Amino acid sequence: MKYRKLGRSGLKVSEIGLGSWLTFGTATAEETAQACIHKAYEQGINFFDTANAYNNGAAEQVMGSALKAYTRSSYVLATKLFFPMGAGPNDRGLSRKHIMEQCDASLKRLGTDYIDLYQCHRYDNETPIEETLRALDDLTAQGKILYAGVSEWTAGQIADAASIGKNLNLRPLISNQPIYNMFERYIEKENVIQQCEWEGMGQVVFSPLAQGVLTGKYKPGQAIPQDSRAANDKTNGVINSYLREDVLACAAKLEELAAELGASLSQFALAWVLRQTNVSSAIIGSSRPSQIEENIKAIDLVLTDDVLARTENILMEINGFAPMR
Numbered sequence: 001m002k003y004r005k006l007g008r009s010g011l012k013v014s015e016i017g018l019g020s021w022l023t024f025g026t027a028t029a030e031e032t033a034q035a036c037i038h039k040a041y042e043q044g045i046n047f048f049d050t051a052n053a054y055n056n057g058a059a060e061q062v063m064g065s066a067l068k069a070y071t072r073s074s075y076v077l078a079t080k081l082f083f084p085m086g087a088g089p090n091d092r093g094l095s096r097k098h099i100m101e102q103c104d105a106s107l108k109r110l111g112t113d114y115i116d117l118y119q120c121h122r123y124d125n126e127t128p129i130e131e132t133l134r135a136l137d138d139l140t141a142q143g144k145i146l147y148a149g150v151s152e153w154t155a156g157q158i159a160d161a162a163s164i165g166k167n168l169n170l171r172p173l174i175s176n177q178p179i180y181n182m183f184e185r186y187i188e189k190e191n192v193i194q195q196c197e198w199e200g201m202g203q204v205v206f207s208p209l210a211q212g213v214l215t216g217k218y219k220p221g222q223a224i225p226q227d228s229r230a231a232n233d234k235t236n237g238v239i240n241s242y243l244r245e246d247v248l249a250c251a252a253k254l255e256e257l258a259a260e261l262g263a264s265l266s267q268f269a270l271a272w273v274l275r276q277t278n279v280s281s282a283i284i285g286s287s288r289p290s291q292i293e294e295n296i297k298a299i300d301l302v303l304t305d306d307v308l309a310r311t312e313n314i315l316m317e318i319n320g321f322a323p324m325r
Contacts, residue, residue: 001044002299004280008200009174011116011147013076015274015299017047018292019206019283020059030062032287037066039289041075043296047281049177049204050110051080051121052102057109064110072112078204079106080151080177082121094124099135103144117204118145119177123157129164137170149175149204155195162199173201180205180279181214182254182269182315183247193278202280205273209284209295213242214269216255220248246318253314263301266291270298272311 003012018040020033037048048067050059060079067075081102084092092098106115118139124132136148150158150173158176165172176196178187180203187193187203196203209215251265258268273282286292303311 001046001296003046005202006117006147006204006280007174007196007202008172009147009202011076011174013047013204013281014045015281016045016270016296017049017204017281017283018045019048019285020050020054020063021206021285030065033062034066035289036286036292037063038069039292040286041067041070043292045292045296046075047078047204047283048075049078049206049283051083051119052085052106052109053080053083053121056085057105060106060109064112068111076116077110077112078117078119078149079110079115080119080121081106082124082151094120094127094132094135096131096135099132099139103139107144114143115145117147117149117175119149119151119175120153121151123150123153129157129161130168133161133165133168133170136173140171147171147174149173149177149201151177152179153192155191158192158195158199158201172199175204175280176201177204177206177283179207180273181208181210182272182311183210183213183242183250183318193276197278203276203278204281204283205279206283208273208282209266209269210242210251213247213251214254214265216251216265218243218248218251220245220252250314250318253317254311257307257310257314261301261303261307263297264294266295267298267301268303270295271301271303272308274298275303275308 002015004015006013018037048063050063052060081099082094085102090097103118120132139145140148153176161173178192180187254268255265258265261268270282273279284295
């Protein structure tokens with residue numbers, strides 16, 4: 001495994017991380033989920049990402065239970081908050097009340113004394129950003145979290161947060177977690193990467209394999225495999241946006257290019273994401289340990305300028321793909 005610093009912080013995370021969205025506590029049985037976590041750790045993955053809202057806390061419980069087998073200092077544990085965790089008016093968002101209460105709840109579910117990276121799952125237009133940043137800073141001072149970050153914030157929101165944090169002499173945010181893959185590239189076009197570089201923040205991107213479309217399992221003109229995520233009613237709501245004939249045809253051409261490099265499509269897609277130096281980790285999901293073994297080989301795949309240019313030519317064939325934000 002290879003490791004990169006998360007932004008300008010001293011924290012090092014594996015180039016491939018393991019996430020739990022749409023899998024742990026939902027589509028993947030706990031025994032299999034734990035096997036995936038153990039395989040990831042054995043392969044050198046040290047960055048594990050979850051969120052309180054993933055299956056209403058079940059994903060945190062599964063991940064925390066599996067990671068108890070290892071020395072706490074040997075891995076980086078990340079979770080998030082923002083989305084509703086109850087029916088009450090204060091059971092959502094980024095208010096001080098919700099942040100403090102949900103941090104304690106996540107610590108309990110994870111079975112740990114501290115969270116390495118605590119992330120704001122979305123931007124909260126109803127809470128002053130000063131309130132959010134002060135709450136995160138207080139949690140850091142209390143030792144409940146070590147670092148703070150955000151997820152799917154715009155470049156402007158990130159810039160505002162950084163400016164306010166500096167004026168208040170608060171500890172800086174170190175990460176942003178956006179969706180990023182060959183089909184969804186808004187962080188390039190909307191200056192999110194550039195803004196994060198200015199502010200010393202790194203990207204820990206999710207869905208680098210486009211919900212499995214960039215693994216080659218879905219073929220244009222063919223039926224959806226019955227053992228796939230797209231065939232599961234609990235998880236197919238997100239992937240359906242990718243199941244267009246033009247997208248699948250593009251993926252097929254990318255798979256041919258990957259084969260020329262002696263790589264699988266998933267390895268090629270992950271290497272493409274990691275070509276960005278501001279990307280600290282690409283977070284994969286997994287329903288089988290074997291998927292992890294295959295995907296981590298991406299860290300050794302070098303993409304030349306010629307290959308990147310050919311990739312761009314293939315991707316230009318897709319029109320009007322809207323980012324899933």
